[in-house]
Amino acid sequence: MKKVVFIVCAILTGALLSEAQTVRSLTLDEAIAIARRSSVDAAVALNELRTAYWEYRIFRADLLPEVNFNATVPSYRKSYTPYQLGDGSYTFVRNNYLQMTGEVSVNQSIWFTGGTLSLNTSLDFMRQLSSPRSSRYMSIPVAITLNQPIFGTNHAKWNRRIEPVRYAEAKARFISETEEVAMTAINHYFNLLMAREQVRIAEQNLANSEKLYEVARAKRAMGQISENDLLQLELNVLDARAAYTSSLSDLKSNMFQLRSFLGIAEDVELEPVIPAEIPGGELTYDDVLHRALLNSSFARNLRRRQLEADYEVAKARGSMREITLFAQIGFTGTSDAFSGAYDPLKDNQVVQLGMKIPLLDWGKRRGKVKVAQSNREVVESRLRQENMNFSQDIFVLVERFNNQREQVAIASRADEIAVRRYDTNVKTFMVGKISTLDLNDSQVKKDESRREYVNQLFHYWYYYYQLRSLTLWDYDKSAPIDHDIERLMR
Known part of the structure; x- marks a missing residue:
């Protein structure tokens, strides 16, 4: 009787939800496109670019007659x-x-x-x-x-050297931040995908547990299994119900986070789709590092900070007379x-x-020059260290990305094998040839393998867009990632 009531309630709840919500299938590419267009993070990045754009326009206007x-x-x-x-x-x-x-x-x-x-x-x-x-x-x-x-x-001459680098840094940072928006979307998307898969796993496990428990009760009545095995299967049913309820809660939480990030209405139920293909190919460290140092905001940031340190030394020297x-x-x-x-x-x-x-200033101005020179040496040391760390991070990321394709293939194959093993063990248990421990073990392996496959997919896509963010290079199109800045500023 309780089982019938539970099933009826589940059916009624599903019917009410289907009437109140619109189900929308969502691919990863669609989620990334919506995030770049509608998310708050994308709007913040665009406003920061606008600020840098008008600051550069002000600098250019200072060079013209007034x-x-x-x-x-x-x-x-x-x-x-x-x-x-x-x-x-x-x-x-x-x-x-x-x-x-x-x-x-x-x-x-x-200016000259x-x-x-x-x-x-x-x-x-x-x-x-x-x-x-x-x-x-x-x-x-x-x-x-x-x-x-x-x-x-000559402040105007120094500004002509610093401001173009600052603006180029801002443009590169904007493109990088749009890729970071994609990385955030990937994180939310795969969290929802993992939660959706967990619900399906829990739902399947609950159905199988209830089915096996009914079979075990019949076998127990005929004396074919022990009381301990029957109790274990009943515990499995209770655990499956608890896991199903918990997975539904996690699904709602992750769906709310993704909808909020993408700016989608709350009456839309998102149905994430596992990506069928993965982008990119084998990458080399030298090529990735070269593109990162050529295109990224990091390289321009190093150049700007070096120029600013030199400018401070020049100002200190100029104040001496x-x-x-x-x-x-x-x-x-x-x-x-x-x-x-x-x-x-x-x-x-x-x-x-x-x-x-100054005829007598007790070394004050000369001291300011020494301070500026010391600060410049500190900046240069930090820049060298940051450059080394950046190169090291690029090396680690390239190695992980190149290895991740194989990890995805292994996880996919392990998922297929685990599903087949579990289905086989269920059929074998029905005829009484394996124990509940073996059956539980195959179920755990099946669930872990599915979660691992989704997790490895997430890491692959995350590494891919992290490389795009650092190099500002589209590896699918073999072209730089570019945006029409003038159109965006209109």
Whole structure:
């Protein structure tokens, strides 16, 4: 009676679930494609790339001419200011005037010298509002200004070396992170696949256990098996039911995680499919390392950090003496009338050389240079160690990947043999030629072999995409993994 109730409840529960949920078959390739398109991790990677893209655009814009318009329209003042008389005494004079100014400037940085070149034109107007009333105009039709640091650090030149490497690193990191999104999808997918296989195993084991227990009860009634064997089979039924219930819970948990990661609605029941084929072939360490050092964000990260360490040393050295040349040449004019402010014009020339050279700083600036040099040596040592670790990790990964294809083949064959052995033992037990211990052992081996096969498949796909993430190379297409960055930034 209990068995009938259990079966009826299971059928009703399955019917209700089938009405409430839509079953969707999902392949691994589909899961990876959805993850790259819809997952939160993919969105984060894309936003990080956008940030790097606009930072690079800002850097490129700094190298181009910049046009500015500055104006004060108007500036009105009515106040008193101190004024020194000829005898040395002071008095206060009243100011009551209206002033307007306007200036257009074009500024261009000179990256190869580190200076700035400006082209300016401006017009000033002042009207005295107190008696006697008057108006004055002053024009600077054109003025060219050069501001050039001498012996200092050329920041623009260093930025031209560092920023392209930084942007290339960001693009490579984005592609690598999209492959890491695929690796996360693979992890969730195979967790669900393993849970689904575990449910099927538990369901099959429960059915077989109940069938064998019914046969054993009949045999016990005829005295063909012992009471101990009958009790063992009954325990097997209870264990199978407990395992089935637990596997259903694990299935729901793993399905929720995959649906959440892929952004799929909760009313969709995912049915993962075991991949029929595995990609890739035999790889060589030298080829993988070469592609990783050529394409990966790791190599660009090493280059950027080396440049930044050199830049810090250059800045410390440049601060030891500061000399700046300021020169301006142009024309100016002033008059009571607007037209007279432009005719005739007068020369307007300014040449200024300023310097700041420490005579006694107790070794402070030299100490900063030594600190920067020491930091650079530390960075270089770390970069060498990271490069060695990276090469070692590549070697281990290539060896594991090349070995994994054989592991998958072995696990697949072991799964087939274990299933056949278990089916044979079930039939043999039915005729009473093997013990329950042998039957239980074959069931355990069958379950372990199936789980091992799914696990070896997972490792193969995970290693494959890990290699793609490190080398940014598609081994199926024999081409670099690339993305249309400009399209993504639109």
